[in-house]
Amino acid sequence: MFGRPVRRKEDPRLLTGRGRFLDDLGHDALAAAFVRSPHAHARITGIDVSGALDVDGLVAIYTWEDLEGPVAEPLPLLIPHPELTAGRTPYALARDVVRHVGEPVAMVVARDRYLAEDAAGLVEVGYDPLPPVVGVENAAAGERLVHGDVPGNVAARMTQENGDARAAIEAAPHTLAFRLDIERSASTPLEGRGVYARWDADDASLRVYSSTQTSTSVRMALAAKLGLPLPKVEVIAPDVGGGFGVKIMHPWPEEVLVPWAAMRLGREVKWAEDRREHFVASAHERAQVQYVRVGFDDAGRVLGLDVNILHDNGAYIPYGLIVPIITSTQVPGPYKIGAYRVEFTSLYTNTVIVTPYRGAGRPQAVFCMERTMDRIAAHLGLDRAEVREANFIRPDEFPYDQGLTFQDGRPLIYDSGDYPEALRMLKELIGWDGFPEVKAAAAREGRRLGIGLGCYVEGTGVGPYEGGHVHVTTDGRVHVSTGLTSQGQGHETVFAQIVAEELGVPVEDVTVVTGDTRRFAYAVGTFASRAAVMSGNAIALAAREVREKALRVAAEALEADPRDLEIAGGEVRVAGVPGSGVPLATVAVLANPLRYAFDEEAARATQFAAPASPDEPPLTGEPGLEARGYYSPVRSTFAAGMHAAVVETDQDTAEIRVLRYAVVHDCGRLINPMIVEGQIHGGVAQGVAGALYERMAYDDHGQLLNASFMDFLMPYATEIPHVETAHLETPSPLNPLGVKGAGEAGVIPVSAVLASAIEDAEDLPITRMPLSPADLHHLRHAPPP
């Protein structure tokens, strides 16, 4: 089962309309809508709800004044960090000041969403506009402040250094200095956020459904915010229509307010975010300005690298410094950098908050490093692939310590990899060495082609831990649960494959539940390409424990030595002797000594049925054929990959077309290659989107000008190239399954790769992404520097 392209267990329900997404639940719930700030920065002078009170079906309108206790306090700073000295988080409903367009000011509850929107439109809020801070450089100038008590708009400034980079650059035979820019984009799952809360007043308990990437942490946050005992709160992530990072942020204002209102009203309340809200009230990512200085030798080996990053964290910083920390630590990639210094400044702006979006700071890091590699190659007149080769960490140098501290607070030590082999495979796949002839032939036809490449290393599978529960029931079926959530990754399938492999049962007999705190309450969440590594290994460990127990129980029944037994074909038997044992279902019966029989199978476990030693207790350990397992790694595992692309740029219109896209990918052992490839395809598509189509177009007033799918250019099938893939498997020595994460891989180097290819086609330096045809046109016609 492990390693095979098993078809997904999720698909039959999703293909027949039987999936259950957030807004598919709670048809009778009241609907919430929010009055949101139309200003990027303003003082609230008054809120007048009187005009809304006549709306038929209106149930309640709340403002910050109505909130009480912890709900009235600022939302939590989720990931504290010693360097985050000026961390600011929003209130669930704005108190006095709004700091970005879309910030919630009032909550309306009504019989349905149409009526709630009617009422929300009639709430009048008085604003006294304040000067907005838009753009990271304006923020750095510090002339206007997002938070009056945060000088210079600086949330945090942090430096990491391995060696004396500045001295190394000074002493280097060659040096270069340049600036790079990356604009905002966003996860933009097709299902927005959503929360549906049911308060049971009789039981004083709360059940919340949330379209989240972490139901366990939402549960703990809600218990804390709402003052409820943890056992009285259940949170369930139903089918989730995509996350890509934005749904790891929590608790959202709406995620607290909807359950709070449900408790207050004694009614079910639901909020399903609409598309416009998602643009202005969820989270964005990516925007950075990078200043790079590099020193290198004649072979292109990097002797010193000094990077200074301005990072736009938006109006608040509830998710802490994770994104800029990842950028700053993943810059070195697969390379041995002589000496490396990185400093970032995380700055407030009057825009939507910034939290991880698939890749989470890595695309910016790879853009920085790979643009640097191309610059070095151009400066020395060397082949771009050769320069990378000259800098690679060699296969015999693992574990390799980059001398930095990663996002999990642990040393940045790479576990395994084979970068020279990956590059060799990539060059073969894309036809790197033969490309000059291809390019020349195209040029003779008046066509402009270019090739580019990019390499990355991705820390995946970060801790602290995940757990898994495996339970064989007396019908022989295997029920698996884990606390982290799913948003399309196929966890139900790959975790079932792992269990089927470990227990020797058909994959059809295994069902998997994720993200339901009723089934598994201890978890961290789904982010950082960690589910297969963390829950996969935890479930494998739980399955191994179940296996041991099954062998022990069966050995007693068979009066055999457990060491002589195996599980195969759903039977515990003498190794290699089919039909010699007992079905796993029976072992599950025997694992739970009974007094009462309710069917014939159960009767086998009752006190007068089974031969038992009268001097031993009937139960050893815990009853039932089930076990929990937890996996907590000492540090992250490091996947890697290399991409290459061939682009054509139209000489007349400056349109950019990706003709070929090739990926060599190493995520350790593959559990399901079909699913891994699907993850890569989708990641590359998001990468192409971020490189050529998508951005958040804020004007100087902090208005988001493209807050719709009309103007935020998420690509259709017509814009996305075919992706050719090849796999390299260097197992991770850190975990029992030898796996590394794959979820984010596809997106990470795409901007770097396409910049490299466009630069090759155009012979113009590409220093910013995304790049539109209009941008390219103006680059072509810009006056020479």
Place this chain on the structure above:
Amino acid sequence: MKPPPFVYHAPATLDEALETLAEAGPEGKILAGGQSLIPLLNMRLAAPAHIVDINRVAGLDTLRLDGGVTAGPLVRHSRAERDPGVHALQPLLRQALRLVAHPVIRNRGTLAGSVAHADPAAEIPAVLVLLDGTVELVRRGGRRTVAAADFFTGPLESSAEPGELVNSVFFPALRPGTGTAFEEIARRHGDFALAGVAARVTLDPGGHVTHAAVTCVGVGPVPIRLDVTEYGAAAPAGEPDWRHAARAVQAAIAPETDIHATADYRRHLTAVLTGRALRAATTRARAHPAVPPPTPTSRRPGSAPPAAGPEAALLRPAEGPPAPPAGAGGTLPHAEVSLHAGSEGAGPGAVAPGGTGEGHSVVVEVNGVVRGARVPGRRLLSDFLRHDLRLTGTHVGCEHGVCGCCTVLLDGEPVRSCLTLAVTVTGRAITTVEGLADGEEMSPVQRAFAECHALQCGFCTPGFLCTATALLRDNPRPTEEEVLEGVSGNLCRCTGYQNILRAVRRAAELMAGEG
């Protein structure tokens, strides 16, 4: 993103519609295809007090081929695009229609609606202007015909008066020796163009250019028409050099900068596209037979026979004088979509907005079962299916018609249920994702999606399944390009589309194997 309350009117006759419109006044809006109006309602950028839904008025879907193409107000883009008679008579229509949004939008959108909406970036107004077409407007107690050149007055503004309805639009037939082309550049396939150029070139039997004109879209407040005959006529026969024409057009336009393109880039593109369109039109002019197109026919049973033969088409008014270049750009006021206007008061069949107890009985056949509910006029079909009928397989991803998650089959044709009022489709048949399987047996399209790993989170999947099901029914052996075009109006954020395209091709194989 739900429409604001309005009084919904569903007149059964044209007279009743005009009466209602007259009484609704400036607060009245006509709903035909709704592909532009309903997004504005959902975003609450328009809040008309009265919606006059003409979809149940008999006889408004007449497509007459008679010296040209005359399209009634309910002639959908897709019908005009597919109709071979339309193509034979005026090929520029199909050339342009293939650039109008995506196939699913074209299934609902109407030619008359495109004209009435008067979006300066839209293709159909440009075609109408280039061809010297006309717009027939009707109102209570009167009708008039307006030349295309006079109809468009500004961005989303036209010369239609309060209470008037576009009763038909007339696109003159192609003349012998004439070729046309439509070239545009959009950021994504199907988006409004950054710049676009429709061209028409007429050659005499010796190959000399006797007439050439272009209409530019996206670069001014209205479609901008320019006569470029002189640049072609100056060249030797058969070898017109359009570079000067391109430069002249570039100099004549004054586009604006927006988030997608600068004014300079748009000017540059317009020059490039002018050259491309004129060259393509010239090539087609050479190939266009001097013999007339096939005998015109009425495309609607029972409508009057054509009043004139093909010769009549040739006698349509010749080219008018070239339109002057557009004024100096500047910021023109962005009017809301004032399709039509009139005076005060509720018309016949009016139902009050919003509340409980009131509303419209909507009865539809869904997946073969007759279902009904009483809903407000503003209830979107997507919400009706999901929340009133509890068929939650149809998903809602944007509520402005771009993502395609909500695509269902309306009488077999894929449409956006978020851009359709439930009450509009009462009496019709709908297929949702829940109706694609045969009992527990998944359809070939569904099985192919599973086999090819064509879904991840599954949220966009129902829209793709419905779209692909209709595509393969109409075209069981699609080429790769046809598959790509067929699903090009649906967004997926997970898969990168590669496996979806593979799955549609695989479904075709499965269906062929079963057939």
